[in-house]
Amino acid sequence: MFNAIVQVLDSTIRLSVPLLLACLAGLYSERAGIFDIGLEGKMLVGAFAGASAAAVFHSALIGLGTAVLISVAFALVHGFASITHRGNQIVSGVAINFIAAGSTIILGQAWFQQGGRTPALQPGERFEAITWPGADAVRDVPVIGPIYGELISGHSILVYFAFAMVPFTWWVLFRTRFGLRMRAVGENPAAVDTAGISVAWLRYRALICTGILTGVAGAYLSMVQNGGFVKDMTAGKGYIALAALIFAKWKPVNAMFACLLFGFLDAAAIRLQGSPLPIIGKVPVQFMQALPYVLTVILLAGFIGKAIPPRAGGVPYVKER
Amino acid sequence: MAQAAIELIGINKSFGAVRANRDINLEVARGTIHGIVGENGAGKSTLMSILYGFYQADSGEIRVGGKPVSINTSNDAIALGIGMVHQHFMLVDNFTVLENVILGAENDVLLKSSIAKARSELDRLEREYGLEVDPDAIIEELPVGLQQRVEILKALYRGAEILILDEPTGVLTPAEADHLFRILKQLKDQGKTIVLITHKLREIMAITDTVSVMRQGTMVATRVTKETTVGELAELMVGRRVLLRVEKGQSEAGAVKLSVKNLTVKDSRGVTMVDNVSFDVRGGEIVGIAGVAGNGQSELLEAISGIRHAVSGEVMLEGKPIDLTGKADPGELRDRGLAHVPEDRHHVGLVLAFEENENSILGYHDDERYLKGPFLDVDAIMADAKDKIEKYDIRPGNPRLKTANFSGGNQQKIVLAREMEQDPGVLIVGQPTRGVDVGAIEFIHKRLIAMRDQGKAVLVVSVELDEIRSLSDRILVMFAGRVVGERGPDATEGELGLLMAGVEHQEAAE
Ligand SMILES: Nc1ncnc2c1ncn2[C@@H]1O[C@H](COP(=O)(O)OP(=O)(O)O)[C@@H](O)[C@H]1O
Numbered sequence: 001m002f003n004a005i006v007q008v009l010d011s012t013i014r015l016s017v018p019l020l021l022a023c024l025a026g027l028y029s030e031r032a033g034i035f036d037i038g039l040e041g042k043m044l045v046g047a048f049a050g051a052s053a054a055a056v057f058h059s060a061l062i063g064l065g066t067a068v069l070i071s072v073a074f075a076l077v078h079g080f081a082s083i084t085h086r087g088n089q090i091v092s093g094v095a096i097n098f099i100a101a102g103s104t105i106i107l108g109q110a111w112f113q114q115g116g117r118t119p120a121l122q123p124g125e126r127f128e129a130i131t132w133p134g135a136d137a138v139r140d141v142p143v144i145g146p147i148y149g150e151l152i153s154g155h156s157i158l159v160y161f162a163f164a165m166v167p168f169t170w171w172v173l174f175r176t177r178f179g180l181r182m183r184a185v186g187e188n189p190a191a192v193d194t195a196g197i198s199v200a201w202l203r204y205r206a207l208i209c210t211g212i213l214t215g216v217a218g219a220y221l222s223m224v225q226n227g228g229f230v231k232d233m234t235a236g237k238g239y240i241a242l243a244a245l246i247f248a249k250w251k252p253v254n255a256m257f258a259c260l261l262f263g264f265l266d267a268a269a270i271r272l273q274g275s276p277l278p279i280i281g282k283v284p285v286q287f288m289q290a291l292p293y294v295l296t297v298i299l300l301a302g303f304i305g306k307a308i309p310p311r312a313g314g315v316p317y318v319k320e321r
Numbered sequence: 322m323a324q325a326a327i328e329l330i331g332i333n334k335s336f337g338a339v340r341a342n343r344d345i346n347l348e349v350a351r352g353t354i355h356g357i358v359g360e361n362g363a364g365k366s367t368l369m370s371i372l373y374g375f376y377q378a379d380s381g382e383i384r385v386g387g388k389p390v391s392i393n394t395s396n397d398a399i400a401l402g403i404g405m406v407h408q409h410f411m412l413v414d415n416f417t418v419l420e421n422v423i424l425g426a427e428n429d430v431l432l433k434s435s436i437a438k439a440r441s442e443l444d445r446l447e448r449e450y451g452l453e454v455d456p457d458a459i460i461e462e463l464p465v466g467l468q469q470r471v472e473i474l475k476a477l478y479r480g481a482e483i484l485i486l487d488e489p490t491g492v493l494t495p496a497e498a499d500h501l502f503r504i505l506k507q508l509k510d511q512g513k514t515i516v517l518i519t520h521k522l523r524e525i526m527a528i529t530d531t532v533s534v535m536r537q538g539t540m541v542a543t544r545v546t547k548e549t550t551v552g553e554l555a556e557l558m559v560g561r562r563v564l565l566r567v568e569k570g571q572s573e574a575g576a577v578k579l580s581v582k583n584l585t586v587k588d589s590r591g592v593t594m595v596d597n598v599s600f601d602v603r604g605g606e607i608v609g610i611a612g613v614a615g616n617g618q619s620e621l622l623e624a625i626s627g628i629r630h631a632v633s634g635e636v637m638l639e640g641k642p643i644d645l646t647g648k649a650d651p652g653e654l655r656d657r658g659l660a661h662v663p664e665d666r667h668h669v670g671l672v673l674a675f676e677e678n679e680n681s682i683l684g685y686h687d688d689e690r691y692l693k694g695p696f697l698d699v700d701a702i703m704a705d706a707k708d709k710i711e712k713y714d715i716r717p718g719n720p721r722l723k724t725a726n727f728s729g730g731n732q733q734k735i736v737l738a739r740e741m742e743q744d745p746g747v748l749i750v751g752q753p754t755r756g757v758d759v760g761a762i763e764f765i766h767k768r769l770i771a772m773r774d775q776g777k778a779v780l781v782v783s784v785e786l787d788e789i790r791s792l793s794d795r796i797l798v799m800f801a802g803r804v805v806g807e808r809g810p811d812a813t814e815g816e817l818g819l820l821m822a823g824v825e826h827q828e829a830a831e
């Protein structure tokens with residue numbers, strides 16, 4: 001029983017990592033006042049670019065770098081449409097999702113002829129699990145063994161990176177000049193403008209942060225969780241990340257807990273698949289998959305209080321009518 | 322005179338089709354307080370925002386301290402020692418005072434040292450000028466007077482030598498305003514230059530050294546304050562215009578149809594906009610409310626038409642009270658014979674994206690004349706629209722045309738036709754001819770007088786003094802939320818101008 005719980009928690013961590021990275025990515029752009037429904041698409045192109053580059057150049061690091069680069073490029077496209085040209089941020093985000101879904105399939109087929117997949121990654125082309133010192137030695141110690149050996153040790157570098165990003169993002173937001181300005185521009189861009197700071201450049205920088213994180217999230221999907229890219233492999237994680245962001249009220253630490261919760265629901269769904277529960281009986285998979293959304297709606301509706309988005313969110317900054 | 326701190330030369334600025342500033346020249350001497358007056362929309366804020374780098378002029382030159390400069394962003398202005406307190410505060414509402422002060426003026430990448438520095442610097446400014454405010458308070462929890470203080474602190478923290486204040490007293494109580502003026506004088510004594518925008522002439526006389534008057538985007542005059550009078554400034558500000566007198570006979574006032582008693586209205590910030598106002602409008606008369614824009618007329622109209630919540634008082638329509646909670650059902654008021662032509666036809670009076678015929682029944686679309694069962698009776702609506710187009714000479718005469726494509730005058734006629742053709746007992750009209758071309762003005766005036774002659778009660782609010790004088794049987798003047806005087810239609814422009822500037826008593830005593 002204890003081991004089963006540790007196993008579920010272990011997969012909770014693994015499953016929540018892409019959510020967490022995407023959620024923090026969304027946090028940067030939304031805190032700066034740019035709604036980004038295109039997290040999904042950016043993750044997808046990141047996953048595709050990462051797996052492709054890793055397979056071609058036989059290097060996980062080159063794969064990661066490419067994933068980040070391409071994802072940032074897509075973030076900049078969103079910025080160009082919504083900051084420079086003051087377009088509708090939802091439309092631009094949706095467009096990015098469509099372009100990502102279509103182009104990854106077409107390019108994947110054209111380059112690798114494996115039905116939209118990229119070649120299976122070999123060792124060295126993907127990020128391997130890191131075993132912490134002493135993890136193997138304590139493995140058989142009751143309680144501590146599984147917790148240290150399974151939960152803490154034995155993940156890829158990207159997992160640790162994702163969780164390290166939580167305090168880092170908090171620190172950036174609340175302890176640095178960039179964070180102060182970014183929070184300000186999401187609330188009242190005119191205040192930032194009259195304080196002598198460029199609204200556009202500030203928002204572009206926030207979107208670059210978003211692009212970097214969605215790129216890493218994509219790389220995690222195709223180069224850690226899976227040994228290669230599979231079409232539509234993000235499977236709605238970008239949207240769940242957005243739900244988590246609202247749930248977390250745009251705060252980094254809350255975001256981590258929200259993503260862990262959603263990751264846990266996912267892990268539990270996989271675990272319970274097919275095995276009947278006492279009393280309730282068999283739970284349909286679809287129900288568990290819908291739970292994050294249902295939970296968000298229910299909790300937002302009454303339990304966690306009002307989630308107030310950054311006030312200037314979604315509104316292009318227009319000075320002259 | 323001292324050296325010029327600021328010179329603006331030939332400044333032009335357009336927003337789309339609106340020419341907000343035309344060929345403006347302005348010189349402000351160092352170490353003085355320079356006032357800029359003008360009605361709403363005269364272009365004062367635009368001009369100062371250009372100086373502050375918020376907008377860029379289409380053409381023109383700016384000199385600071387005698388040197389030509391280019392100010393492309395607010396950063397450039399701040400570097401030149403210019404600070405501005407905007408009419409609408411530029412604060413981040415959920416930030417603390419400290420965070421707002423250091424925003425954009427941080428020492429380095431991390432906030433820690435900036436916060437420490439700002440804390441001690443605020444402490445110094447606080448002691449020096451009596452600008453007390455809790456540095457850790459959240460902006461949205463502060464009253465407006467203190468929020469303004471934060472704006473001033475922001476400018477001083479950045480080392481402003483030239484301080485622009487855009488209508489700073491609009492949100493202040495008289496005591497707060499006095500305090501502000503003391504601070505401004507102190508700043509002036511230290512050699513700082515101050516530009517004060519206001520439309521309150523009394524403040525100009527009290528505190529400025531020189532004053533410039535703007536009207537409709539142009540700079541009409543600059544005077545030394547000691548050598549001018551409120552009367553002259555009021556006249557320059559409002560401007561003499563082509564007299565448009567429509568023929569009209571004697572009014573035959575009948576029974577009271579609309580009665581306003583002790584009405585008090587506050588705006589969302591809690592500032593009293595309408596202060597204990599009472600008056601009656603009888604059938605068969607036009608009552609005009611004159612006043613410089615922003616003295617409570619808009620709020621008065623909105624309260625009477627049931628759109629805005631009134632704090633206290635009573636409004637009786639044909640002897641029965643109107644719901645003043647701001648949640649009155651407009652449909653019910655229409656049924657009771659109150660028609661309302663709002664001041665802002667673009668946002669309140671019309672749906673610009675709708676076709677003309679749709680707007681011509683808007684609000685009355687539940688009327689059974691326009692219905693066939695649960696559906697709109699398109700034929701009846703079109704016939705009705707064509708009828709109104711003919712009667713009110715709306716051009717082009719195509720009921721299928723999108724309303725946005727009509728000129729301002731014709732849009733106004735669409736609204737007037739809709740409201741007047743319902744045969745209301747009481748008609749209230751805000752700014753009947755704002756943005757309306759000369760031909761249409763005359764037509765609209767004739768229609769309003771025709772309504773009067775049919776025995777309707779008509780209440781007109783307008784910032785155009787000529788319009789008020791030519792239409793009204795009785796003129797009420799509003800100033801600072803109060804009705805400060807009532808005059809007959811033969812009142813002179815000068816007399817009304819003084820009342821509008823709120824100087825009746827002062828002047829009478831001289
Ligand atoms: N950001 C803007 N976009 C479009 N039009 C504007 C803008 N700001 C001001 N205007 C227009 O320019 C004119 C002058 O406005 P403003 O400078 O605010 O006048 P004032 O401060 O004297 O009341 C008005 O007609 C106003 O509608």
Ligand SMILES: [Mg+2]
Binds near residue numbers: 487
């Ligand atoms: Mg203004």
